Amino acid sequence: MTDPERFAATPQPPYYAVIFSSQRSGADDEAYQAMAARLDELAARQPGFLGFESVRDASGFGVTVSYWASLDAIAHWKAEATHLQAQALGKGGWYTRFELRVSKVERAYGFGATPTTP
């Protein structure tokens, strides 16, 4: 039932979360998937990357939360990701809208397969 791959294995707080909410335009799906895969690879290679959780429904609305050890790690990743995403927006118009929020996780707890973090 539970797919552990969908949940990020984050450490004890504090750490950082980048909350990316977006509406896909529906255009150019294959190219979008390729760009998304490149962004995922890029994130996973960055120092300080802790994991991500991502979901998009059939309407094209999605939320992706990536977790990071520090603001420096986010800044470094953003410099590379922005370049790719700018190409994406310029070429494909892949999002009709997005909102990006950088936040500091102060508390966390869970229920289910893994040890909880009270």
Add this chain to the structure above:
Amino acid sequence: MTDPERFAATPQPPYYAVIFSSQRSGADDEAYQAMAARLDELAARQPGFLGFESVRDASGFGVTVSYWASLDAIAHWKAEATHLQAQALGKGGWYTRFELRVSKVERAYGFGATPTTP
């Protein structure tokens, strides 16, 4: 294309985000929908509630981010929501797993329908 209802109209940071990632068990859908609707109403009535963004895919994995003016507002809401969710978990086993993270939004920007927040 863009449904403005899916995006939360948040103010300039700082404010708080509660990131709730969950895997639905698939059990008891009608009762779950009723509970989810009650939780949404409850949140919207709370002082300091700023909005939420929520998405769940066909596999039952979902991310809901609710936005709050203060930690006090979250604590007040949590006291009521926990009661409902405890009933939910006890009665329905509606989630096989969840992770909840409380974070402070420090920066935000967007692209699309609304004025951006650089």
